[in-house]
Amino acid sequence: MNKKINVAVIGAGVAAKPHILSLSDLAAEAEFSWCYSRTQSKLQELAKQLAVPPDTRLTTSMDSILGDPAVRAVLVLTPANAHLDVVRRAAQAGKHVLVEKPLEVDLQKAQEMVAVCGQHGVTLAVMFQHRLRDGAVALRTLIQNGELGTLISGSATARWWRPQSYYDEPGRGTLARDGGGVLMTQAIHTIDLLLSLTGMPDRVIGLVATSPVHRMETEDTAAALLHFANGAIVTLEATTAAYPGYAEKLALNFTGGTATLESGELVCEFADGRQLTVGEKQSSGSGANIMGFDHGAHRTVIADFLGAIREGREPQASGRSALNAQRLIDAIVESSRLGSPL
Structure with a gap:
């Protein structure tokens, strides 16, 4: 042993x-x-x-x-x-x-x-931890083996909820302590998961905003359009102003079928008629209870x-690979600031 x-x-x-x-x-x-x-x-x-x-x-x-x-x-x-x-x-x-x-x-x-x-x-x-759930691991294997073909389009959503009391705690949602708002603290999991499957986009159009729901220094809402080298287009939506909070979800369309990954559960519909389900849906703390999730992942x-x-x-979740999520977040925020694609 x-x-x-x-x-x-x-x-x-x-x-x-x-x-x-x-x-x-x-x-x-x-x-x-x-x-x-x-x-x-x-x-x-x-x-x-x-x-x-x-x-x-x-x-x-x-x-x-x-x-x-x-x-x-x-x-x-x-x-x-x-x-x-x-x-x-x-x-x-x-x-x-x-x-x-x-x-x-x-x-x-x-x-x-x-x-x-x-x-x-x-x-x-x-x-x-999201990239090591069973459904995510299975989808990564399918993509690497070419079983789904080439990525065409897709969406990634993290429509979460945080009450104002969450941001009233000292440091929350500030640049100094957290480095940003919803993108750096909540949606970074969904962004990292997406990039672990697709790689980095070559062009980004981003918008960030602070909704009337929250009083905070940084953004609680963000959207982005991601373009990849092969021509694929993926949209990203992230917010902590979506009451009562919904499961994070990736929906990716390939030449050989569609893959949906929601809260750790993968559902694949192949173009040849096959179907595949891997993993189970798991809570991820998307609502007011920020620790409302199992520790298995x-x-x-x-x-x-x-x-x-x-x-x-x-x-598998190395520091070097984690840099991509922060690169993309920076690009989204900078694109929003400049009002132009990056």
């Missing part, structure tokens, strides 16, 4: 729950040795709520974690604007890193994160991360 990988969690906010539950499920593969927060009371509350193992050390000292030679990997669950600093320190200490999305608040910092992990020879993975990403460390390979 493979020796357990010693893992520390850095950050004890709302994002910590699915990661810690996943580590519990993966106890045969990972030893959850440390948990860090700047606030001791938050650590105690988290430990009680999630039944953190009694031998997991709770600390307000990140140096204690990074200085522990037994720790091989860290899960970085801090706000996005702290990612680069934490990841740089972890990489310099020789720790493999899995970071919550997005990589960072802007593309330059995200690229620096990827570079520093490469320089120090450590693995960098990102929590883009998080577990899959973490298990793949641990496997990548053991096998010396790239994780």
